[in-house]
Amino acid sequence: MTQRRVPSLAHWGAFNALVEDGRVVGCEPFAGDPAPSPMLTAIPEMVHSPLRIARPAVREGWREGKPRTGNDRFHEISWDEALDLVAGELTRVRRDFGNTAIFGGSYGWSSAGRLHHARTLTRRFLFQGGGCVDQVGNYSWGAAQFLLPHVIGTYQPVAGRVTDWPSIVKHTKLVLSFGGLALKNGQVSSGGAGAHVLEQWLRRAKAAGIRFVVVSPLKADAPDFLDADWIAIRPNTDTALMLGMAHTLIAEGRHDEAFLARYCVGFDRFKRYVTGADDNTPKDAAWASRITGVAAETIRALARDAAGTTSLVTVAWSLQRAHRGEQPYWASIALAAMLGGIGTPGGGFAFGHGSLNGVGVPRAELPGPEIATPPNPAAASIPVARIADMLLNPGADYEFNGRRAVYPDIRLVYWAGGNPFHHHQDLNRLRCAWQKPETVIVHESWWTPTARHADIVLPATTTLERNDVGGSSRDPYIFAMHQAIASVGEARSDFDIFHALAKRLGYAEAFAEGRDEMAWCRAIYERVVAGAARKNVALPSFDDFWRQGFVELPPPDEDFVLFADFRRDPELHPLNTPSGRIEIASEKIGSFGYDDCPEHPAWMEPSEWLGAADAAQWPLHLITHQPVDRLHSQLDPARLSRGHKIKDRETVRLNPDDAARRGIKDHDIVRVFNARGACLAAAVIDTGVMPSVAVMPTGAWFDPGDADGALERHGNPNVLTRDIGTSRLTQGPSALSALVDIALWDGDLPPTEAFTPPTIVRAGTVPA
Ligand SMILES: Nc1nc2c(c(=O)[nH]1)N[C@H]1C(S)=C(S)[C@@H](COP(=O)(O)OP(=O)(O)OC[C@H]3O[C@@H](n4cnc5c(=O)[nH]c(N)nc54)[C@H](O)[C@@H]3O)O[C@H]1N2
Ligand SMILES: Nc1nc2c(c(=O)[nH]1)N[C@H]1C(S)=C(S)[C@@H](COP(=O)(O)OP(=O)(O)OC[C@H]3O[C@@H](n4cnc5c(=O)[nH]c(N)nc54)[C@H](O)[C@@H]3O)O[C@H]1N2
Ligand SMILES: [Mo]
Numbered sequence: 001m002t003q004r005r006v007p008s009l010a011h012w013g014a015f016n017a018l019v020e021d022g023r024v025v026g027c028e029p030f031a032g033d034p035a036p037s038p039m040l041t042a043i044p045e046m047v048h049s050p051l052r053i054a055r056p057a058v059r060e061g062w063r064e065g066k067p068r069t070g071n072d073r074f075h076e077i078s079w080d081e082a083l084d085l086v087a088g089e090l091t092r093v094r095r096d097f098g099n100t101a102i103f104g105g106s107y108g109w110s111s112a113g114r115l116h117h118a119r120t121l122t123r124r125f126l127f128q129g130g131g132c133v134d135q136v137g138n139y140s141w142g143a144a145q146f147l148l149p150h151v152i153g154t155y156q157p158v159a160g161r162v163t164d165w166p167s168i169v170k171h172t173k174l175v176l177s178f179g180g181l182a183l184k185n186g187q188v189s190s191g192g193a194g195a196h197v198l199e200q201w202l203r204r205a206k207a208a209g210i211r212f213v214v215v216s217p218l219k220a221d222a223p224d225f226l227d228a229d230w231i232a233i234r235p236n237t238d239t240a241l242m243l244g245m246a247h248t249l250i251a252e253g254r255h256d257e258a259f260l261a262r263y264c265v266g267f268d269r270f271k272r273y274v275t276g277a278d279d280n281t282p283k284d285a286a287w288a289s290r291i292t293g294v295a296a297e298t299i300r301a302l303a304r305d306a307a308g309t310t311s312l313v314t315v316a317w318s319l320q321r322a323h324r325g326e327q328p329y330w331a332s333i334a335l336a337a338m339l340g341g342i343g344t345p346g347g348g349f350a351f352g353h354g355s356l357n358g359v360g361v362p363r364a365e366l367p368g369p370e371i372a373t374p375p376n377p378a379a380a381s382i383p384v385a386r387i388a389d390m391l392l393n394p395g396a397d398y399e400f401n402g403r404r405a406v407y408p409d410i411r412l413v414y415w416a417g418g419n420p421f422h423h424h425q426d427l428n429r430l431r432c433a434w435q436k437p438e439t440v441i442v443h444e445s446w447w448t449p450t451a452r453h454a455d456i457v458l459p460a461t462t463t464l465e466r467n468d469v470g471g472s473s474r475d476p477y478i479f480a481m482h483q484a485i486a487s488v489g490e491a492r493s494d495f496d497i498f499h500a501l502a503k504r505l506g507y508a509e510a511f512a513e514g515r516d517e518m519a520w521c522r523a524i525y526e527r528v529v530a531g532a533a534r535k536n537v538a539l540p541s542f543d544d545f546w547r548q549g550f551v552e553l554p555p556p557d558e559d560f561v562l563f564a565d566f567r568r569d570p571e572l573h574p575l576n577t578p579s580g581r582i583e584i585a586s587e588k589i590g591s592f593g594y595d596d597c598p599e600h601p602a603w604m605e606p607s608e609w610l611g612a613a614d615a616a617q618w619p620l621h622l623i624t625h626q627p628v629d630r631l632h633s634q635l636d637p638a639r640l641s642r643g644h645k646i647k648d649r650e651t652v653r654l655n656p657d658d659a660a661r662r663g664i665k666d667h668d669i670v671r672v673f674n675a676r677g678a679c680l681a682a683a684v685i686d687t688g689v690m691p692s693v694a695v696m697p698t699g700a701w702f703d704p705g706d707a708d709g710a711l712e713r714h715g716n717p718n719v720l721t722r723d724i725g726t727s728r729l730t731q732g733p734s735a736l737s738a739l740v741d742i743a744l745w746d747g748d749l750p751p752t753e754a755f756t757p758p759t760i761v762r763a764g765t766v767p768a
Pocket of ligand 1: 107111417420424425446494634698718
């Protein structure tokens with residue numbers, strides 16, 4: 001039998017699809033990838049999965065306004081009927097309620113291909129049709145995005161470049177990592193990882209003699225070969241640890257006065273707080289020890305070690321995905337400023353070196369592939385994670401980054417390329433909120449929990465069923481993504497779906513700009529070529545690129561050091577803050593008068609943490625981190641992810657003492673619960689989890705069972721997390737602040753139905 005090898009790309013890696021007889025039978029990793037992700041093995045099963053949505057479908061009970069249970073029956077209809085229905089709903093809602101009654105933020109990772117990036121297309125389509133309510137920020141680093149501009153004038157250190165590995169390997173002596181550098185996270189880059197290089201760089205850094213200190217509740221956050229000092233910290237208390245270190249630096253005169261005077265504002269204000277001049281509470285190492293559970297002597301030693309050498313403070317994105325998540329980020333900048341290394345090779349602060357493949361990897365500043373999003377004429381948006389608040393409280397006020405705004409009244413939700421029934425916190429609350437709109441339209445390839453909670457479901461092709469161009473701004477490649485197989489079932493690409501809708505609504509020309517799929521691929525690539533040419537980099541023609549399957553961009557000429565220009569000359573290269581300096585205290589933030597985000601970094605107790613009064617009732621802090629074997633909820637039905645489950649349940653790791661106290665043994669099924677919800681999970685006993693902490697990966701498909709959803713059966717931890725903004729300043733998600741308890745499950749084990757598609761009525765009609 002002949003086998004074809006077809007170049008393609010996923011967020012977890014580039015590959016050749018192996019195609020036989022119109023089916024994808026395997027994936028061969030890209031030859032330039034030194035450490036391909038095992039997630040590639042999941043692709044063939046997913047493409048041909050029985051969970052694929054075959055035809056457009058409408059939920060039974062939609063017209064009657066029956067609640068969306070996630071277990072409703074669906075009636076298949078033809079594409080023509082489906083497109084007429086969707087166009088009709090958009091027209092009706094726009095006419096009767098206006099564009100701000102349509103929610104189209106459509107948050108989610110979608111595909112690595114940039115033409116068919118579903119979220120981009122959704123917003124493009126809705127904006128061109130008059131606009132919608134959009135979502136700003138993201139779940140990854142939403143708190144940082146709106147805090148950092150006040151402090152350092154930009155959020156580029158989370159969105160773009162940080163001091164890179166070559167600079168670290170050459171110059172850093174001590175890497176102080178909060179939240180760790182877990183290799184599991186390095187499998188992924190938004191837009192596609194061509195070369196997986198996190199392990200390589202960590203090994204080089206280790207070989208260069210760098211000492212690693214990892215502060216985290218979980219030992220596995222540092223790979224063993226780093227031989228890192230593990231400082232186990234109570235979750236959500238890193239700010240206190242940083243303040244304790246700052247106190248030691250001040251008390252022992254080890255802070256860099258000259259740097260603080262020349263490059264920063266607000267240090268004196270911060271110093272008064274740290275020393276307790278105003279509140280009689282010195283934030284010294286002993287104080288920090290009581291909060292963090294880290295010995296005072298360890299905190300003092302860490303401060304001395306960091307001050308005595310070239311140290312880099314790098315903070316995982318997870319720390320700001322928690323209640324009061326602004327504070328550890330701001331405090332880490334204050335700490336790095338006191339250490340004086342900002343803007344010098346291998347020194348200063350950084351974020352996310354272990355959060356995603358490509359962070360800190362040298363990459364020339366050249367444009368990446370993308371298509372443009374036009375402006376939103378409705379000029380309406382919410383902070384990304386405030387979706388349930390919005391749906392539940394139309395007309396209510398909220399505060400965000402110095403502004404007051406009002407939640408719109410949403411009648412129609414349009415989602416493509418995201419899975420809110422994975423990504424949002426407190427899913428039982430989201431389920432209530434989700435009953436509010438009249439119509440929910442979703443494009444999906446699989447019967448995900450979100451598709452099952454929709455009224456009109458349109459089947460989308462996967463990457464391998466269409467042509468595209470992809471690539472990440474953190475990776476030196478651009479990839480041609482060739483169509484490998486025909487559409488599975490009657491699936492259509494998101495582009496074709498929106499194009500057909502735009503035709504019905506009278507703006508097909510604006511949407512497609514007269515281009516078909518291949519013309520778009522060409523245009524996207526040629527934009528990259530033109531951008532590169534402006535920087536004197538010549539790239540091959542589109543035809544050569546397409547034939548070759550990829551192009552490699554040349555490496556940058558120099559190591560990248562964050563804020564090197566500013567360090568060299570702060571007058572010539574001021575920061576984009578009100579003072580032009582690093583704002584250790586911010587008058588602007590102070591002027592907002594938020595007691596949940598004052599004018600300088602401060603320890604404020606998160607709503608849920610091990611020191612809270614509620615910890616008496618809910619004695620375990622639940623950490624929900626990124627899964628090792630899938631991308632969020634993507635690929636969860638594949639063998640790789642299922643193989644790590646126990647009795648079909650997601651795992652929960654806990655410390656041997658916590659398990660023993662509850663009579664729980666390794667691999668026992670347990671109920672993880674709090675006042676918001678409960679889920680089943682399988683216990684894994686792990687000495688590398690600190691006491692009073694439980695760890696669950698995110699992404700097990702939500703399986704609420706019966707309508708009341710009292711017991712999620714598969715191990716989706718977002719039934720337990722709290723849906724509350726980090727603060728009024730940034731309104732980021734607080735996923736990592738949740739207290740729970742765990743009990744042995746001694747009842748019958750209900751089967752999980754997460755991967756059983758809903759009941760489908762074939763050749764149906766739109767149900768009355
Ligand atoms: N508790 C807790 N929750 C979290 C986090 C946490 O740390 N803790 N992390 C958060 C973070 S950082 C993130 S980024 C979010 C991720 O949240 P999401 O990005 O929503 O998660 P994904 O599972 O990647 O969802 C993408 C969806 O798009 C679909 N899709 C893929 N390609 C296509 C396509 O071409 N067309 C269409 N129409 N659909 C497509 C996939 O099938 C999948 O259902 O989760 C957040 N949620
Ligand atoms: N394999 C895989 N990789 C991924 C993803 C995926 O879905 N799968 N998702 C990608 C995405 S979208 C993102 S945004 C990034 C996220 O990158 P991160 O946010 O860095 O990743 P997490 O795994 O959520 O958290 C990293 C570690 O932080 C630690 N941690 C949690 N709370 C605290 C705390 O209060 N203090 C300290 N010191 N440590 C704490 C946890 O032990 C956890 O293992 O990951 C990316 N990488
Ligand atoms: Mo993310």
